[in-house]
Amino acid sequence: MTRPGGRSARVQESVHAAVRDLEAEQGRGALTVPLIAARAGVTPSTIYRRWGDLQELLSDVAVERLRPEAEPADHGALRTDLEAWAEQFLEEMASPPGRAYIRDALAGDPDGSNAGQCSAYAAEQVGVILARAADRGEQAPDAEVVMDHIVAPMMYRLVFRPGPLEASYARGLVEATLSGLMPPG
Amino acid sequence: MTRPGGRSARVQESVHAAVRDLEAEQGRGALTVPLIAARAGVTPSTIYRRWGDLQELLSDVAVERLRPEAEPADHGALRTDLEAWAEQFLEEMASPPGRAYIRDALAGDPDGSNAGQCSAYAAEQVGVILARAADRGEQAPDAEVVMDHIVAPMMYRLVFRPGPLEASYARGLVEATLSGLMPPG
């Protein structure tokens, strides 16, 4: 049984804050469970019991940082909404901190639930954009099509392939997806 | 300077074999560096110096196991070649050991080189299939298109999204890619 309002919640927040602070101050490599525990004002065994090990804790923190902070901006049309969102998504994910968070989120995630949360965040943003398009009466692709044709290629390159990723790549994926959906004529 | 023929190579092979054996005997969770070192007949410090930590060692072993063992089968046409390869690829990657290897390969990979190797394996297999199609005089998509539209969606779902993946999903991706390439008429 979870007890969301009490000491557990305070400990969780305190530990997460300690991770963020220490990472900013001393860098990722310096993080250890005893160090985090001391900063958070808890004993190491508390962290080990709740998170298992350092990686799972870092994975939790990383997923929280990958949560989108706002709904995608409304530019008045599906194409511009998707382009802007895809570009911003790619830029954030491809940045050094973004890559680090993705790596952490995947590494300490035995059952895949944190990775699932990441894709759920993206799917939610995509859903907002598509619902908006439907409200406007625009023809719009299915959310699964957007995930397969736009999100997946970006994330695959990010995780599996070396080299930089430019905003133009995101735009190209959006163009290809939308033009495939609405053939000229 | 690498010294491929000498003691270093023997140590590497011995350590990799120890990882494979112990994983089969006692399971992933039981693996520790000192245990592997003892089985391989080396001292723990040797492993720490060469691989850094347990995760990087497991990442190396996982990448080796993800290496394709044979060229994709030749079924006489691009469509059937791609379908068969994609189905087999998905089946192997979605299996419990496949998922475990992918997870390990990504987790202990600070610079992304092991992940890059995984995508290079897939790209190589795809390249063989496309070259074969070109030899036959078939119209064939670019390798990048296949990576973006077929490999990426499968791997994205595998890594980021919960739930099973069926062979029919792979077939559908191949169909969509090829029909987009060669519109009827």
Place this chain on the structure above:
DNA sequence: CCCTTGAAGCAACTCCTTCGCCTTAAGCCG
């Protein structure tokens, strides 16, 4: 054949990690 040098062996030390036991406090129920 000896020299250079990168890599492995060894040993000692640090400190992460685990575990059993006790204490605390959140939520429930009378």
Place this chain on the structure above:
DNA sequence: CGGCTTAAGGCGAAGGAGTTGCTTCAAGGG
């Protein structure tokens, strides 16, 4: 409002993982 139940955190000890400096070995070059 006050005692009860039970997750969850605190504490300390024991065990083992991870680190390091120094030594020893062998592969490749002169």
